[in-house]
Structure formats: structure tokens, C-alpha cells
Amino acid sequence: MPVWSSLGGSLLRTLVKPSTSQCTKIIVRSMSDHRTMQIQPSRWQYQKFKDLVHFYFLVGAIPVTAIIVYTNVFIGPAKLAEIPEGYVPKHWEYYKHPITRFLARYVFTSHQQEYEKYMHLLYEEDEKMKIRALERKVRDLMEERADYQAYYYRPVSGKYVRQAKRQREAIEESSGVSLD
Template sequence: MTVLSVLRAVAGPARLAITHNSQQVAKMSDHRAMNIIPSRFQWNKFKDMLHLYFVGAAIPLLAGIGITNMMVGPATLSEIPEGYVPREDEYYKSPITRFLVRNFTRNEQMEYEKKMQYIWETEHKRQLRLIEKRVKKLMAERGDYKAWYYTPHIARKYQRIVRKETEELMERRPAA
């Protein structure tokens, strides 16, 4: 019996736990567990793209510009050898500006020659139009050249057809 009395002291808290768990408990019924907030997807996406382009483009570009300015440095003035014609990009001080002018801009001579070519082409087209207008006028006046205003006269063909039909009609007609 002493064993049972010892077990009774140990079983007391376990018995309370069993009776406590037998009741139905309604969890999370008094307030919301998840707050509804606006989405931050676009903001997070913007931050990710900004970080990507900054790390992927801006930092290497700035590093390249810095290295170029440190290694090459700005241009210095010097005497031009006789007979040497400097290029247009050699007039700029910064090596990056020289690179941009050399590779991404058109020089004034190129623009001038393009404009002169355009003027020459338009003048040539104008002269051709004047010649064509004069040719059409002369052909309309004379009417002797096979082109826009010439109509060939092929009356012999129709004359033969008409004569043949007339003969056939005369044969069918009864004699009077």
C-alpha cells in the first residue's frame, strides 16, 4: 500500500493535466493573427533592380573612368610637327572625352560633305524632272514617237476584216 501512496503524489499533477486538456480551447479567436497590409512587391523589385544596375553598371563604369584618368591622365599641349594635321578628337583634354568624340560623334567635315551630297542629289533630280517635262511636251506636240502620246494606226487590219464581212453579206443576199 505504501507503493500506491507514493504513486498518488506523483500522479496528482498528471491528473490535473489530463483534466485541463480535456476541455475544448478556442485558439486565436479574440483578435487577428495576420494583419492585412499593402503589398511591397513593386518596391522590393525596384530596390533589387536599382541595386543590380548600380553594382553591374555604375560601379565598373566609375572604376574604368577613374583608372583611365589615373593611368592616361589629361592631355598636355605640345608643338605640332610640320605637315601634321591633327584629328578633331586631339583637341580635347580628357581621354574619355577624346574617346567619345572619336567614336560617337560626327566631325564637321563629314556633316558638310553629307549636306553637299544631299544638295547635289536634289539638284540632279530637279534637272532630270525638267528634262522629262520637256520630252513629254515635245512628244505631245509632234506625236511621232512611240511613248505616251503615240497611237499607232492599224487601219489595214480593220479594212481587211470589213471587206471580208461585206463580201460575205453580198454572197448571202439574194440576187435581184
């Protein structure tokens, strides 16, 4: 009996085959593992920044390098020479290298200008000190004399106001015209 039961199952399967469409239609689901697509932060901003840094560095570095090479190769440093009589050199003519001369002439201020700006600053500070000293002296004198800071005016007597009012009323009565 056990032999028949074991053979029966395999014999039944070989004789009655299921349709091929049922065997091939196996549902495959790959949703539960969460490994279908990796989500990572975008590198676009970093790439864009890197591209712009390289671009602007090369836009600035190539022309500056070309200017420096041209200046050093073809122009070269200045040579010391005698100053003609009656000629006063400009402040940028004291520098040896042409690029330094250019910067001293067009970008930076001369030593004389810096000195004059500093002297003006000292003058302004000195004037402020004098004004503060004068204000302090005025405050001390006001305190000493028991004065106070206020507008000075001469007091007006009410007698003249009343007299002007009476005259206006008299004119209005005699002429019949209102002066308002």
C-alpha cells in the same frame, strides 16, 4: 424559506459537482471578428525592382568610376606640343582629356563628317526643288496647250487586220492545216 432557497442552490452545487471534462471543454470561436490575418498587397515586385536597380547601377557605376579615376590619375590631360611639319592632326587629337578623345574618335562623328552630311542634305533638297519646278512647268505647258498626260500611240486601221485574217483563212484552206 428564502434562506433555504438561497442556501439550497449553493449547497447543491458543492455536493454535486459536474465532471471536469464538461467544465474544461469550452468552445472558443474567433471567426466573427475578421482580425485573424491581415491581407495586404505584395511588395515582391517593388523589392525585385529595387534590387535590380541597385545591382545594375553598381554594375555600371563601379567600372565607370574605376576607368575615370585611372584615366585622371595615371594618364592625365594632353599637353600642347608643336605639330611636326607635314603632319595633319586627326579630328580627335584636338581634345585635351583622354576620355573626350576616346569618345570623339570611336563614338561621335567628326565636324567634317557632319558638315558633309549637311551638304548632302542640302544637295538632295535642291534636286527635289528642281524636279518640282520642272513638273510644275510641264503641268503649266500641258494646261496652256490643252494637252493631257497619256500614252501616245499611232492608231491602227482595221483594214490591215481584216486583210491578215483573209490571208490566214486562204492558207488554211490551201494547206489543210489550222494555224491556231
